[in-house]
Amino acid sequence: xxxxxxxxxxxxxxxxxxxxxxxxxxxxxxxxxxxxxxxxxxxxxxxxxxxxxxxxxxxxxxxxxxxxxxxxxxxxxxxxxxxxxxxxxxxxxxxxxxxxxxxxxxxxxxxxxxxxxxxxxxxxxxxxxxxxxxxxxxxxxxxxxxxxxxxxxxxxxxxxxxxxxxxxxxxxxxxx
Numbered sequence: 001x002x003x004x005x006x007x008x009x010x011x012x013x014x015x016x017x018x019x020x021x022x023x024x025x026x027x028x029x030x031x032x033x034x035x036x037x038x039x040x041x042x043x044x045x046x047x048x049x050x051x052x053x054x055x056x057x058x059x060x061x062x063x064x065x066x067x068x069x070x071x072x073x074x075x076x077x078x079x080x081x082x083x084x085x086x087x088x089x090x091x092x093x094x095x096x097x098x099x100x101x102x103x104x105x106x107x108x109x110x111x112x113x114x115x116x117x118x119x120x121x122x123x124x125x126x127x128x129x130x131x132x133x134x135x136x137x138x139x140x141x142x143x144x145x146x147x148x149x150x151x152x153x154x155x156x157x158x159x160x161x162x163x164x165x166x167x168x169x170x171x172x173x174x175x176x
Contacts, residue, residue: 018145020105025073025087025146027155028109031138035173037079038130042166052120052129053077059115060084063108070108073152074159081171083159085146105143113137 020026032038039053049057056077063070063086073085086108117136123129146152166172 020143021088021103023088023090025085025152026105027083027085027144027146027159028105029081029083029142030109030113031081031141031171033132033135033138035080035171036130036132037173038132038136039077039079039082041079042163045164045166047077047079047163049077051123051127055119055123056082056116059112059119062115063112066111067103067108069103074156076159076162078162078166078169078171080173083162085152085155085159109141109143113141 038050039056040047040049042048047053057075060072060075060082063072069089071087071089073087075084076082086105088103088105088108113136120129120132120136124131144155146155162169167174169175
């Protein structure tokens with residue numbers, strides 16, 4: 001079958017022309033491939049994390065240690081996706097850290113996805129975690145550039161409330 005760029009080209013979800021390495025706050029959602037509920041379950045409006053869910057929390061908490069110019073904010077693991085706020089900040093002295101110069105939201109998110117995928121695969125082999133067919137995470141992720149304090153507070157509240165809203169969540173496989 002010949003290459004057809006019209007069929008194989010995916011539409012970018014990123015804001016065209018925006019510099020995603022800019023200092024600022026970003027809301028991201030990363031979904032498990034095929035919406036499989038591998039990260040835990042909702043019980044009485046609260047998230048009960050599986051081993052894989054706890055592993056996702058561990059790697060989220062490593063972001064600040066890995067990248068000097070990253071601060072994490074509100075975060076929640078859902079049965080088949082995660083929501084979080086990543087802040088790209090100026091490093092000490094107000095400059096971008098040379099090893100991380102130009103570090104973009106995509107690179108930060110990709111690191112999180114890579115670390116969690118590698119550990120997940122190790123645990124499939126050694127701990128009997130449920131295998132995944134092709135990959136742990138969907139190819140892309142959702143992002144929203146947080147523009148001001150009102151937006152930041154709205155997103156924080158959305159993340160906090162998300163487990164209580166699971167029954168109506170578009171990512172819930174039980175929803176049509």
